[in-house]
Amino acid sequence: MNLNINAQKAQTFDAIVVGSGMTGGWAAKELTEKGLNVLVLERGYEIKHVEDYKTAMLDPWEFEHRGKITTVAAEEHYASMFFSAKEGSQLNFTNDKEHPYIQKRPFNWIRGYHTGGKSLIWGKHTYRWNREDFMANAKEGLGIDWPIRYEDLVPWYTYVEKFVGISGQAEGLAVLPDSTFLPPMAMTAPEAHFKKSVAQKLNRPITMGRVAHLTKPQPWHTAVGRASCQFRNRCTRGCPFGAYFSSLAATLPAARSTNRLTIIHNAIVQEIILDDHAQKAKGVRVIDQNTMEVRDFYAKVLFLNAGTIGSTSILMNSKSARFPNGLGNDSDQLGRNLMDHHLAVGARADIPGFEDDHYFGARPGSLYIPRFRNWGKDKRDYLRGFGYQGGAARADWSRGGTEPGFGADFKKKMTQPGPWKMSLTGFGEVLPDPNNRFYLSPDKTDKWGLPQVVFDADFSANDRAMRKDIMNDGAEMLEAAGFKNVVPYDNPAAHMGLGIHEMGTARMGKDPKTSVLNKYNQVHTCKNVFVTDGSAMASASNVNPSLTYMALTARAASYAVAQLKAKSL
Amino acid sequence: MNRREALSRVSLMLGGTLSAPTLLAFDRWNQTAPQNRINGASMLTEEQREIMARVTELIIPKTDTPGAVDAGVPDFIEIMLRDCYAKPAQDVFLAGLSDLAGNRFLTGSADQQTTLLKQVEAQAIANAKAGSVSFWQLIKELTVWGYFTSEAGVKASFDYQPNPGKFEAIKIKPGQKDFMYGNQV
DSSP: OHHHHHHHHHTEEEEEEEOOSHHHHHHHHHHHHTTOOEEEEOSSBOOOTTTTOTTTTOOGGGSTTTTOOOHHHHHHOTTOHHHHTOTTTGGGSOOTTTSOOEESSOOOOOOOOBTTGGGGTOOOBOOOOOTGGGTHHHHHTOSOOOSSOHHHHHHHHHHHHHHHOOBOOOOOOSSSOOOOOBOOOOOOHHHHHHHHHHHHHHOOOOEEOOBSBOSSOOHHHHTTTOOOOOSOOOGGGOOTTOOBOOIIIIIHHHHHTTTOEEEEOSEEEEEEEEETTTTEEEEEEEEETTTOOEEEEEEEEEEEOSOHHHHHHHHHHOOOSSOTTSTTOTTSOTTOSOBOEEOSEEEEEEEOOOTTEEEESOOSOOEEEOOOTTSTTOOOSSSSOEEEEEEEEEOOGGGGGTSSOOSHHHHHHHTSOOOEEEEEEEEEEOOOOTTSEEEEEEEEEOTTSOEEEEEEOOOOHHHHHHHHHHHHHHHHHHHHTTOEEEEEEEOTTOOTTTTOOOBOSSOBOSOTTTOSBOTTSEETTEEEEEEOSGGGOSSOOSSOOHHHHHHHHHHHHHHHHHHHHTTOO | OOHHHHHHHHHHHTTSOOOHHHHHHHHHHHHHOOOOOOOSOOSSOHHHHHHHHHHHHHHSOOSSSOOTTTTTHHHHHHHHHHHHOOHHHHHHHHHHHHHHHHTTGGGSOHHHHHHHHHHHHHHHHHTOOTTOOOHHHHHHHHHHHHHHTSHHHHHHHSEEOSOOOOOEEEEOOTTOOOEEOSOOO
């Protein structure tokens, strides 16, 4: 009897955080710094910052396939092999063959099951959402209204931005509110020309992409071991300088330094253990992905940060007499309103001239063109809007693969910079739609006996109408700059998920009848469970979402600790 | 200069020092850098290997800098065919080599070989269609990729900068070598 009590004690913490990625790292940092003993459960293998970035410092010739995708890797990364199966970074992406999912409608589910999750491999564009983003649902009568407004998040945006370190240029635009910035990255000569031309002829502002890279590290960055961006642009292999923000480089070291952090790897959370009577979570049941051993861990408060699909799956799989359809699912909203950003659409062009212009360094960032459609007086026949990422660069030696010719002259030509080219890629807002959803398969399981995820979602007529504008407006801007051979493009092979901005499926809202989480990301009907990743989103904006997840997480953690101290949880 | 020394210098330039675990990690990388190798039997005959090597050398010949054969491109192409292409593309590649063998490619003079390859290229361009790949496309792309990512090719061809440390817009002179940063793979 005593033994059992001791065992339970050893596995009891103040808080459990499920997931060690973008938001899990923030939950761990905030909760430990506020004095809680925190257990972080990571379902994947351990990646140690710096020493496990095994390909980060390799030269091109040290890769057996020189970075190309092997047929074996392509089969293992069926969600989207284009970058997740590449030789230099495939260990930082999840092997889909080992972690299968079902596509009732096609879905690119790109994951990072390891320490740091997708914070190790994210695109790093970092933007505040704007005031309209939090009001559009209410104004248009779509989905449900957000229970918070931009103003609720402002102090939390400011708070996380300082710690993250975001390079960018303040512009004073309502459509793209400024963050606290480190110096912006430089533009190439044709990019500066493009910015000027588009401002003059079309009155559209363009700014340098706001990316979470340290261009000028501050003392609080170097204190956790981070250094300046080296402009190698090998980021998806992991950065040994800790120059881009990841939980591995920043939040987890901060949490570790409190001595109140425990991380357990290979720990797949099967379900939340519920005290049905009290309508409170007691802890979680975990399967070791290697040994299959099942263990329980207990805590006063749980933070689900397993990624949009991961967190909602855990809620769905946590069934009890009180919650026969999944924890907190009285509203039947779990899994619904799955959103992403639609992309792989835009325009490209050749840039004449600028022969004596070049750049030194490999820039891990691009230009950003903020939304201008359905903004201010502009009205279109679809709802919401889009922004662009893109840039101008000189073609390199790899153009030789398709350029005609061979022999000594051809060889020499390829050692010199090629012509300038520019490409713009749109990121469009996807609307909440209850029929865009995922659910747990009733019969198909993975090797741990957990139900497989079934995706049933697609782009809508609104998205398709917007994509026409993304192509045409992109082409118009490239033409305004005097660029040639302008080609609009729309890749039909891009499905939902390819944006890797999965959002929704456990949305925040004011009314428990139509939402899963309240305004502090608490499950309405199970108050000591917080969900603070993309699953909480009630709409998708058209800008990258990670900064908003981070702000929501820090805010929720602060609230949770205050509630614990007030004994309200 | 090995990786550890290179990185230590970078860190000095940054005005800081790297932690002991970081330096240990660099040592470990030095020990585990993969070596190119060919496992098992080749899928090519000796004659096919000779033809392939000759074609790659005509695409990127030895000049005042190393050529495709010096840079190990033929071995690289075999690895790529084995590991990165499915049977249909492998068959196209083998058929292309057989066609050249049938045209007595190896016994021709350098000029004759070049003329024949120009015909092969012209036909490939004329018959190109989406969703299919020709022998010429395969060998051309693989030769270019293999050469310009090889140690000999990179060091002879470019201003290789594995750790640029900054990004800035600059002016260049006509004929100046391009930079390479090693992030293309």
